Amino acid sequence: MEVLQTEDVRDFFEQAASLLVAKEACNNLGLGILNRMMEKGSAAQGSAQPYLGLVKEAGKPVYVFLQTPPHNLILPDIDTSRPEIFSLIARHLYHQGIHFPGVVGPVEAVRPFGAKWEQLTGKKAEVEMKQLIYRLDEVNPLETEGGSLTLADEKEEALIKAWLVGFGKEAKVAMDEVRAGEMAKDFIASRSVYLWVVDGRPVSMANQSRKTKNGVTINAVYTPGAYKRNGYATALVAALSQKLLDDGNLFCSLYTDEANPTSNGIYQKIGYQVVGESIMYSFVKKSTLSC
Template sequence: MEILQTEDVSDFFEQAESLLVEKEACNNLGLGILNRVMESGSTQDQAPPYLGMVKEAGKLVYVFLQTPPHNLILPDIGTSRAEILSLIARHLYHQGIQLPGVVGPVKAVQQFAAKWEQLTGEKAEVEMKQLIYRLDEVHLVEKGSGHLIPADEKDEALIKAWLIGFGKEAKVSMDDVRAGEMAKDFIGSRSVYLWVVDGRPVSMANQSRKTKNGVTINAVYTPDVYKRNGYATALVAALSQKLLDDGNLFCSLYTDQTNPTSNGIYQRIGYHVVGESVMYSFR
């Protein structure tokens, strides 16, 4: 086996796409990042993406990617084997690549993390266990009062504040600067939506990564004062239906595996589990 590296995103995508779309919803993170970079010509980061391909007898059997300084992404690919993950870990280590963590399907991440610990002496710690959901058709959901609207410039301060709240709730890094940048980006791309009741925004969600046939929803958040009114359910159902009506064949999203409330909400809407993901940090 050999590992090849390229900075040509289009070439990487052309070679990797057939492997990644076999489990398109599960690989929405990697596919979405690649699509974004090809469309914008930028990773929104300082360094170019690290794009790796594992070939065996000249045939592509696995790929991996990182947009520094973020986590290494290990896709969900059927050809994944322990020796491939070990080879990737050794390759990155000998190249002096710094990794804050790794994210991907549970078995692949565990195999990589074990080898990385052995090579570096760092400690791999579980940051989050997630379920990956896919929706092909929205179940009928009683939406009650309220309606879906796209957020605009006047909502920027609200989106920023709610992103900070989302970060705390989801236990993801979200300081004031990052929340402000994300709010501006979401509104500028017209991707963030609000559920509005009696003229008052009560919940938000964002249309995120686009793949060949699907789109991902993220940053679903309802402030405590508006919880337990079904607003998030109504919002995600309405946004999911809109995205299907726009021509997407499916919607996908991640949930915290340990949160029964959010998992119950998405299942009622029509989302079903298609995979599991785990995120490790290296300390």
């Protein structure tokens, strides 16, 4: 086996597509990023050049991986993977001097990679989050207390920014005022962020995110504390999911924190079904004891 790198996003996608699309919903993160780069160029993910890697055996790709600096390394869910592949990738990245804060992917990929990375770098792999990946093909019939799905526009930019900060705190993801402001502008410009509006008042938020060949991902689902426990997030995600299916997508997907029973219950009620698991490791320097 050998590990190769390419800077040509389209060439990488052509070689990687069949491996990734076999589990399209589970690989929505990598596929979505690749689609966005092909549509808007590599700069869509930042100024640094993405790292696009292929593991080949007898000249054919058996595994692929990617990283867009300064974000985590993405290890997709691919049936042809084996533990030795991840040790090989770790050694290759280490000798190439590639830096990343962590790694995300299925447990069977992340665990052997993390063990080898610890060995090579002396850093400690710490579990940051365990997630479930859901897929929905049909929305269950639901009764709601009223409200309507509304596309957010420029007048809601400050609201979206504030709610993204709140979302970051709840989801335990890095989200300062600057990043939230940039994301709010991008969401509104992309016409991707929706609100659930009751009696003229926005009460919940969700964003249409990554697009894959047959599906689309929903993220940034957030309801402020004052509006929780009214079924607003359920109504919003159900309505947005139905809209996205009506728009021609064959399925919707999303991630949840495995440890959050509320969000998992909401999505299962709507009709989302677990199709995969994902774990995120961060790599930190090991502490040393001083005398």
